[in-house]
Amino acid sequence: MTIELRELGESDLQAWYRAVEWAFGGVLESEEERALWRELIQPERSIAVWDADRIVGSASAFPLRINLPGGRPAPAAGVTMVHVAATHRRRGILRQLMRRELDDCRERGEPLAVLTASEAGIYGRFGYGTAAHALQADIETVHVTVAEPPGTDGLRLRVEEPAAVLDRCEELYARLVPGRPGMVHRDTRWARLMVLDPPGEREGASALRCVLAERDGELAGYARFALKPSWEETVPKGRVLVRHLDAADPAAYAALLRYLCGIDLMATVSLRNRPVDDPLLSLVSDPRRCRPRLVDRLHLRLVDVGAALAARAYAAEVDVVLEVADEFCPWNAGRWRLCGGPKGAVCERTGDAPDLRVSVRALGAAHLGGTSLAALAAAGQVSEVRKGTLAPAATAFGSPVAPWLPFGF
Numbered sequence: 545m546t547i548e549l550r551e552l553g554e555s556d557l558q559a560w561y562r563a564v565e566w567a568f569g570g571v572l573e574s575e576e577e578r579a580l581w582r583e584l585i586q587p588e589r590s591i592a593v594w595d596a597d598r599i600v601g602s603a604s605a606f607p608l609r610i611n612l613p614g615g616r617p618a619p620a621a622g623v624t625m626v627h628v629a630a631t632h633r634r635r636g637i638l639r640q641l642m643r644r645e646l647d648d649c650r651e652r653g654e655p656l657a658v659l660t661a662s663e664a665g666i667y668g669r670f671g672y673g674t675a676a677h678a679l680q681a682d683i684e685t686v687h688v689t690v691a692e693p694p695g696t697d698g699l700r701l702r703v704e705e706p707a708a709v710l711d712r713c714e715e716l717y718a719r720l721v722p723g724r725p726g727m728v729h730r731d732t733r734w735a736r737l738m739v740l741d742p743p744g745e746r747e748g749a750s751a752l753r754c755v756l757a758e759r760d761g762e763l764a765g766y767a768r769f770a771l772k773p774s775w776e777e778t779v780p781k782g783r784v785l786v787r788h789l790d791a792a793d794p795a796a797y798a799a800l801l802r803y804l805c806g807i808d809l810m811a812t813v814s815l816r817n818r819p820v821d822d823p824l825l826s827l828v829s830d831p832r833r834c835r836p837r838l839v840d841r842l843h844l845r846l847v848d849v850g851a852a853l854a855a856r857a858y859a860a861e862v863d864v865v866l867e868v869a870d871e872f873c874p875w876n877a878g879r880w881r882l883c884g885g886p887k888g889a890v891c892e893r894t895g896d897a898p899d900l901r902v903s904v905r906a907l908g909a910a911h912l913g914g915t916s917l918a919a920l921a922a923a924g925q926v927s928e929v930r931k932g933t934l935a936p937a938a939t940a941f942g943s944p945v946a947p948w949l950p951f952g953f
C-alpha cells in the first residue's frame with residue numbers, strides 16, 4: 545500500500561465530504577449546512593490521505609482563539625474531521641496525520657492545539673490532556689425544586705425562534721467568553737450552525753426553541769431546547785433536551801432553569817454539556833435526583849511549552865522549574881523556568897535543577913486550571929523533585945472558574 549498525505553485541493557472537497565460522512569456515519573443534510581462548513585473549513589489547513597485515487601483519511605484545523613486563565617485569549621488550532629477509513633485502520637495513518645498537524649501548528653506559531661474527541665482514549669498518546677470536563681445531568685422535575693436567588697422578580701421570559709434572536713444571544717455569549725477559561729471566540733457562522741437544527745438529527749424531539757430572560761429589555765440569559773414528549777401508560781414522561789444555556793447573572797440562570805423544569809408534561813430536564821462548577825447542583829433541592837456525571841470535553845496540547853505557559857496568568861505568584869517529558873514533540877522536552885502570577889508570566893529554558901517532573905499531557909490537563917497538578921501527581925503524572933514545590937505550583941495553576949467548552953467544532 546502506498547499512501548500519500550496532501551493538502552486538500554478545491555477539487556477534492558466533494559470526495560472529502562463523502563469520506564468524512566462515511567467515517568462518522570452522518571450526513572450533512574442541507575445545502576446551508578454544507579455551505580457553512582465549506583466557509584469554515586480551510587483547505588490549506590486540511591490534510592487528505594490518498595490511496596491511489598481515493599481519500600482514505602483526513603485531518604483539519606480551524607484557527608481558534610481560546611480564553612486562558614486570567615481572561616487572556618490565545619491562538620489555538622482546533623483539530624477536527626480526523627478520520628481513517630475502516631479499510632486502512634491500525635496501520636499508523638492517524639499517527640502520521642498527528643505528526644503533520646503538530647509540525648504545522650508549530651510552524652504557524654500556534655502555542656496550543658485543542659479538540660473534542662470521538663473516543664476519550666485516542667489522543668493522550670499524542671500529548672493531549674483533558675483540560676475541561678463537562679457535567680451532564682438529568683433532573684427529575686417531579687422531585688426537584690430550583691431555588692430562586694434575589695433578582696428573579698425583575699426578569700421577563702419569552703420564547704422565540706432561535707434564528708430570529710441569534711445575534712442578541714451571540715452578543716451575550718461574547719461578553720461571557722473572557723470570564724471562563726476554555727471558551728472559544730466564535731463568529732456568526734459557528735452560531736448559525738448551532739441553530740440549524742436539521743430535522744434528521746432531532747431523534748423524535750421538537751424543533752429547537754429559544755427562551756430569553758430579559759431585564760428592562762436587556763438580554764440577561766437564554767436557553768435553547770427541544771421537547772421530546774412520551775407517555776408511560778397515561779402518565780406524561782416527556783424530556784426537555786437543553787442544547788445551550790448562557791446567563792450573565794445568577795438570577796437569569798435560575799429563572800431559565802426554573803422555566804425549563806416547569807414545562808408541562810415533561811418529567812426530565814436533560815443537560816449534556818455544562819461546566820463542572822455549573823450553579824445547577826447548588827440551586828436544586830435534591831442533587832442526587834439530577835444524576836450528575838462527568839465526561840471528558842476539551843482535550844488540549846501544548847505545542848510550544850514556553851509560549852503556552854507564558855500566555856496564561858496564574859492564580860498566585862509562582863517560580864518553578866519544570867522538567868517536561870514530550871516524546872511526540874521533542875522540541876518541548878527539558879527544563880523550563882516558569883515565573884508568573886495574576887498579571888502574567890515568563891517561561892524560559894533553564895539549566896537549573898528541576899522542582900517538578902511533568903509529562904506534556906499532564907501540563908495540557910492543567911493548562912486551563914481545571915485539573916490540579918496535585919491530582920495529577922496523585923495519578924503519577926507529575927512528580928515533586930524538590931520537596932514543597934508541588935502545592936504552591938498547584939495553587940498557581942488553578943482557576944477559580946472551571947474551564948468549559950460550550951460548543952463543538
Ligand SMILES: CC(=O)SCCNC(=O)CCNC(=O)[C@H](O)C(C)(C)COP(=O)(O)OP(=O)(O)OC[C@H]1O[C@@H](n2cnc3c(N)ncnc32)[C@H](O)[C@@H]1OP(=O)(O)O
Nearest residue numbers: 624625626627628633634635636637638639659661662665
Ligand atoms: C478530533 C476528532 O476529529 S475526533 C474523531 C476521530 N475519528 C473517529 O473517531 C472516526 C472513526 N475512527 C477512525 O477514523 C480511526 O479509527 C482513528 C482515526 C480513530 C484511528 O486511526 P488509525 O489510522 O487506525 O490509527 P493509528 O493506526 O495511527 O493508531 C495510532 C495509535 O492510536 C491507537 N488508536 C487508534 N484508534 C484508537 C481508538 N479508537 N481508541 C484508542 N486508541 C486508538 C492505536 O492503537 C495506536 O496506538 P499505539 O501508538 O500505541 O500503537
